[in-house]
Amino acid sequence: MKRLAYIGVFEHEADLLQAIRESRELGLEIVDAHSPYPIHGIDELMGIRRSRLTIVCFCGCLTGLIIGLWFQYWSSATDWPLNIGGKPFDSLPAFIPVGFEMTVLLGGLSTALFLFIRSKLWPGKKSRAIGGVTDERFALVIARKDANLAMAEVPELLHRHGAVDVRQELGQ
Amino acid sequence: MSTEAASFARRAPYQFSSKLSSGLLTTAGFGGLIFLIGTMVAPDRVWCGYLMGFTYFVGLALAGPLFLSVIYLSGARWAQPLRRIPEAMTTALPVALVLGLGLIMGTHALYEWSHPQVVESDALLVHKAPYLNVIGFSVRLVTYFSIWIWIGYKVAARSKATADQTEWRRRNMTLSALFMAMLAITFSLASVDWVQSLDPHWFSTMFALRTLAGVGCSGLALCTIVLVGLRNKGPLRTIVTRDVMDDLGKIMLALSLFWAYIWYCEYMIIWYTDIPEETGYYLLREQGDWATLLPVNLIINFALPFLALMLRSWRRSGVVLTRIAVLMLFGHAVDLYMMIAPPVLGSELQLGLWELGPVIGALALFGWILLRALSRDALVPTDVPGEAAPY
Numbered sequence: 258m259k260r261l262a263y264i265g266v267f268e269h270e271a272d273l274l275q276a277i278r279e280s281r282e283l284g285l286e287i288v289d290a291h292s293p294y295p296i297h298g299i300d301e302l303m304g305i306r307r308s309r310l311t312i313v314c315f316c317g318c319l320t321g322l323i324i325g326l327w328f329q330y331w332s333s334a335t336d337w338p339l340n341i342g343g344k345p346f347d348s349l350p351a352f353i354p355v356g357f358e359m360t361v362l363l364g365g366l367s368t369a370l371f372l373f374i375r376s377k378l379w380p381g382k383k384s385r386a387i388g389g390v391t392d393e394r395f396a397l398v399i400a401r402k403d404a405n406l407a408m409a410e411v412p413e414l415l416h417r418h419g420a421v422d423v424r425q426e427l428g429q
Numbered sequence: 430m431s432t433e434a435a436s437f438a439r440r441a442p443y444q445f446s447s448k449l450s451s452g453l454l455t456t457a458g459f460g461g462l463i464f465l466i467g468t469m470v471a472p473d474r475v476w477c478g479y480l481m482g483f484t485y486f487v488g489l490a491l492a493g494p495l496f497l498s499v500i501y502l503s504g505a506r507w508a509q510p511l512r513r514i515p516e517a518m519t520t521a522l523p524v525a526l527v528l529g530l531g532l533i534m535g536t537h538a539l540y541e542w543s544h545p546q547v548v549e550s551d552a553l554l555v556h557k558a559p560y561l562n563v564i565g566f567s568v569r570l571v572t573y574f575s576i577w578i579w580i581g582y583k584v585a586a587r588s589k590a591t592a593d594q595t596e597w598r599r600r601n602m603t604l605s606a607l608f609m610a611m612l613a614i615t616f617s618l619a620s621v622d623w624v625q626s627l628d629p630h631w632f633s634t635m636f637a638l639r640t641l642a643g644v645g646c647s648g649l650a651l652c653t654i655v656l657v658g659l660r661n662k663g664p665l666r667t668i669v670t671r672d673v674m675d676d677l678g679k680i681m682l683a684l685s686l687f688w689a690y691i692w693y694c695e696y697m698i699i700w701y702t703d704i705p706e707e708t709g710y711y712l713l714r715e716q717g718d719w720a721t722l723l724p725v726n727l728i729i730n731f732a733l734p735f736l737a738l739m740l741r742s743w744r745r746s747g748v749v750l751t752r753i754a755v756l757m758l759f760g761h762a763v764d765l766y767m768m769i770a771p772p773v774l775g776s777e778l779q780l781g782l783w784e785l786g787p788v789i790g791a792l793a794l795f796g797w798i799l800l801r802a803l804s805r806d807a808l809v810p811t812d813v814p815g816e817a818a819p820y
Contacts, residue, residue: 342701342703343703350696350697350700353697
């Protein structure tokens with residue numbers, strides 16, 4: 258479904274934060290805020306819900322750990338036992354480094370993969386980046402939340418908080 | 430609460446009740462009494478407890494200037510309002526020196542290398558004698574403490590005195606860097622002198638770092654307990670927010686992981702290479718009842734805090750965070766017990782009043798010094814802005 262959205266471009270961090278604060282008070286829906294650097298506390302100000310990626314990461318890590326340890330046990334103690342330095346075939350201390358690496362690998366890969374899936378990013382996707390937000394500018398994207406709210410007030414609000422450019426767009 | 434009342438509360442020192450004060454002092458006194466009786470009845474066991482108590486005490490006292498240095502060097506703005514606690518921990522260093530002078534009396538009960546007749550019949554100890562001897566031990570001990578007290582006190586004093594934000598960081602940067610560099614050298618040597626030389630044939634380049642990781646864990650756990658406690662009592666309510674507790678929990682998790690990482694690195698290499706001169710350390714600790722304590726140490730210091738601190742809601746709850754911190758303080762005692770007790774007590778695990786008395790006494794004394802220092806000055810530094818949130 259296409260819906261109406263406004264993009265306000267700001268030159269100062271403080272203006273952006275003020276605009277976010279007032280939009281939230283008015284009950285407008287903030288789709289996203291763009292900044293060239295991380296702004297401390299902005300997630301709380303925007304009222305972003307906690308990321309659920311950590312759950313994916315935890316499951317990925319656990320899978321990695323289990324696969325890592327199981328495969329080493331299977332290969333060195335069950336399938337093809339080799340005597341290495343007189344150690345027992347099933348030696349947990351020796352399995353830990355690879356188990357750890359597998360934990361980190363699957364945890365990291367699954368998190369990255371789900372981040373891309375969730376934010377609908379894939380190789381070759383056309384960039385929708387707002388100009389300047391990777392250099393020196395800040396942008397705020399506001400969308401219609403429900404029919405009652407007058408979206409007409411949004412450009413005025415953005416301008417009032419020092420937006421240098423306000424655009425209207427039909428987004429997803 | 431009105432703004433004025435709130436700002437007054439922020440400037441108020443900690444109210445150290447006389448009941449708690451005398452309670453802590455009595456506990457410390459009992460610890461001292463048990464120690465004194467023990468030196469006549471069971472010297473080996475009581476000196477083992479004394480060394481544990483001493484190492485624990487020094488570690489907590491050193492965590493003070495260590496955390497201050499980290500705060501200044503990293504420019505951690507979020508930790509700036511919390512710095513009264515490490516400042517107060519620093520004030521325990523002179524008492525630690527006194528306890529250290531007491532340790533010199535116990536060298537014969539604790540260290541094999543302090544007996545000339547034992548050294549004579551042992552080629553390796555003869556070789557190490559230029560370093561491992563009682564005079565060298567005493568001179569080095571005093572030197573370490575001179576450096577720690579001299580620089581550590583200066584860092585804490587400047588941190589206490591600075592009243593404006595632009596100045597506080599600049600003035601303490603060089604001093605903090607100097608303290609960190611000196612601590613790296615002196616603490617490594619001290620951990621070899623006091624703990625590693627209990628097994629004088631054994632050596633490990635990881636040992637000092639493992640001990641330092643334990644100091645970080647226990648020091649931060651204590652800071653967390655004090656901060657959450659003060660928050661509940663009022664004065665730090667606006668300072669120790671849920672976000673700050675979350676951060677403290679995360680650092681605790683990181684330090685616990687670091688400790689486990691260093692522990693495993695040391696163990697794994699010794700286990701894998703299997704060289705007789707290195708394996709002696711763990712062979713002793715894999716005998717009899719010690720063998721059960723070896724995994725318990727890892728579970729308390731690593732597995733439980735690791736799993737518990739992963740939960741955001743637990744990190745953000747003062748009650749749960751305090752419980753985890755207490756667990757880590759207890760874990761540090763178990764860790765010290767595993768380091769110190771086996772070579773002193775032999776292959777039989779022994780744990781009773783003789784070992785516990787001095788440790789509990791030392792911790793009670795540390796608590797008394799810490800709380801007394803906190804009751805001397807405003808809990809929130811004057812250079813902290815009135816609004817709790819910087820954004």
